[in-house]
Amino acid sequence: MGNILKPHIYNTPEELPKNIQIIDIFDNSLKELFILENPQFKERWDKKAFGTYITRKNISPNWIHYPWRKLVVKTLPKDLYFRVRTCRNRNIITEKEQKAYHSSSVGIIGMSIGSATLSSLVATGGPGVIHIADDDTIEISNLNRMSASLLDVGKNKVEVAAQRAWEVDPYLNIHLYSKITEANLLAFLLGENRVDIVIDAMDNLSLKVYLRKVCKKHKIPVLMATSNGDNSIIDVERYDLNSTTTIFNGRLEENELIHMSSFTQKEWIEKAVKIADSTLLVERVLESLTQVGSTLSGVPQLSTTVNLSAAAISYIVRNITSGSEVPSGRFIFGLDYIFNNQHE
Numbered sequence: 040m041g042n043i044l045k046p047h048i049y050n051t052p053e054e055l056p057k058n059i060q061i062i063d064i065f066d067n068s069l070k071e072l073f074i075l076e077n078p079q080f081k082e083r084w085d086k087k088a089f090g091t092y093i094t095r096k097n098i099s100p101n102w103i104h105y106p107w108r109k110l111v112v113k114t115l116p117k118d119l120y121f122r123v124r125t126c127r128n129r130n131i132i133t134e135k136e137q138k139a140y141h142s143s144s145v146g147i148i149g150m151s152i153g154s155a156t157l158s159s160l161v162a163t164g165g166p167g168v169i170h171i172a173d174d175d176t177i178e179i180s181n182l183n184r185m186s187a188s189l190l191d192v193g194k195n196k197v198e199v200a201a202q203r204a205w206e207v208d209p210y211l212n213i214h215l216y217s218k219i220t221e222a223n224l225l226a227f228l229l230g231e232n233r234v235d236i237v238i239d240a241m242d243n244l245s246l247k248v249y250l251r252k253v254c255k256k257h258k259i260p261v262l263m264a265t266s267n268g269d270n271s272i273i274d275v276e277r278y279d280l281n282s283t284t285t286i287f288n289g290r291l292e293e294n295e296l297i298h299m300s301s302f303t304q305k306e307w308i309e310k311a312v313k314i315a316d317s318t319l320l321v322e323r324v325l326e327s328l329t330q331v332g333s334t335l336s337g338v339p340q341l342s343t344t345v346n347l348s349a350a351a352i353s354y355i356v357r358n359i360t361s362g363s364e365v366p367s368g369r370f371i372f373g374l375d376y377i378f379n380n381q382h383e
Contacts, residue, residue, distance in 0.1 A: 043198055046209040047104040049111075055102055060110040065100040068115045068123060069093060075126050103209045107202055117210045124208065125164035136361040137164055143360040144168035144232050148219050148250070149240030150196035151175070152264065152340070154186045154203075155349035156238055161204045161211065163353055166360075168232045169204070172216035173197050173241075184342040221249050228259060236356055239263040244310055251286040254278050262355055264348035265314075266340045268321040270373020271348040275355060277367040284367050287314050304332050311338075319371060347373065 049055055073092050074081050080088060098119065103112045114120060125137055132140070145166040147153040150173035160166060173196040177187050181196075191199045197215045204211055216227055219241070228234055237254060239247055239261055254261050258279040265272040278284050291314050308328050317325065327339050351372070358365050 043215055044107045044202065046205045047106070048209065049102040049104065050099070052102060055111055056104065059104070061102075061113060062110060063113045065113045065115070068120070069098065071123050071126075072098075072115065072119060075123060105202075105206065105209075108206075112209075120210065121164065121208070128164060132163070132357070136357065139361045140165055140357045141167050143235045143356070144170070145356060146170040146172075146227060146234035146237040147240060148172045148227075148237065149242070150200045151181055151185050151240070152266070152345050152348065153238060153240035154196065154200040155184070155342075155345045156240065156264075156352050157200050157204055158186050159346075159349040159353040160356065161207050163357065165353060165356060166235075167210075168212045168214075168234075170214045170216065170227055170230075170232070170234055171197050171200060172219040172227060173200075174218035180337070184340050184345045219246065221246070224250065224253055228253065229257065234259060236260050236262060236359060238352055238356075244307065244314075248286060248291075251276065251278075255282065255284070255286075258282070260359060262352050264352055266344045266348065267315070267319065267371075267373065268324050269341065269344055269375050270321065270371070271344055271351060272315060272319060273348065273351050273355070273370040273372075275365060275367050275370070277365070281367065288367060288369055290314055290316060308338075321375065344373070 055061075070089070073089050077088065077092070099116065100113050101116050101120075103114060104110075105112070115123060121141070125132075128137060141164050143166045145160065145168075147157055147169070150157070150171060153171065153173070157169065157171060160169070175196050177185065177191050177194055177196055177199060179189070179192055181187065182189065182192075185196070186203055187196075187199050195217065197217065201213045201215055204213060212232070214231070216223065219227055224246075228237065237250065237259055239250060240263070241247065251261055254276075255278040260279045261274075261276040263274040265274070274288060276284050276286070276288060291310070308331060312320065312328060320328075324339070327335055331338060351370070355365055
């Protein structure tokens with residue numbers, strides 16, 4: 040995807056654009072790093088010990104230019120920045136797990152729901168290489184669930200998602216795709232950086248099937264979250280572990296979507312419900328699906344559920360990349376299951 044504004048990383052202030060605003064967080068970052076390595080000084084600051092530490096470490100800053108913000112941030116170099124940024128993950132995520140998690144690569148197709156997953160992965164120090172794809176632009180109706188603002192309406196979803204991720208970690212290697220088709224899917228999955236896991240957050244049902252065929256061939260696991268009112272349905276397909284794993288864990292035959300491009304909206308909903316399993320969908324979702332195209336303009340989704348799903352997907356990615364056994368299958372959880380069941 041061309042003409043995308045990305046952060047530029049400079050090693051010296053002489054390289055910076057002229058007359059640019061600079062936000063200097065370097066000194067404060069050094070103090071955070073010092074406390075991280077010397078936690079005994081958090082409650083009793085020792086200026087002399089800090090001075091000795093700074094002299095001994097001799098750390099040079101980086102200047103991060105955010106062209107879409109028209110400013111520069113002076114901060115720590117890559118490895119030290121990542122260490123400070125993820126220090127509060129310890130020891131819920133061990134150092135070994137964090138390294139494996141960040142050393143991985145992931146692909147996310149669909150940036151409406153997928154943007155929440157991207158945010159969760161980035162915030163937890165997840166994959167350092169990320170491929171994201173979406174051909175749509177942000178509309179006001181996306182703001183109930185997407186990590187974006189009114190100022191982003193009309194912008195490309197992948198551009199906004201990537202720039203928000205870079206504002207958390209400017210050192211991320213993010214590849215942007217304006218659209219995913221059968222023609223460029225292999226490049227998305229296996230191009231310059233092969234993805235270890237792909238997250239399916241798209242609406243195109245025929246492409247969902249093609250994605251799984253390709254991932255099965257190349258042994259790439261597929262994760263998918265389905266919003267179910269205040270609950271989430273998570274599908275895990277471990278094509279990397281078992282070549283006989285069936286698409287959608289056996290809930291739909293491949294040939295059912297061959298003519299997907301000619302399906303009516305009603306037929307699309309019927310297939311989508313079959314993938315989700317109507318016996319699992321809550322009453323309000325089932326009722327809403329019958330009204331799409333008449334009294335409803337689209338399938339309802341909530342930010343709270345999207346964020347629950349994003350947390351679950353991030354957890355699964357972290358466990359797969361760190362070598363934990365996460366089997367293929369379907370996992371169901373949500374707020375209704377927790378709170379309503381307490382009163383039964």
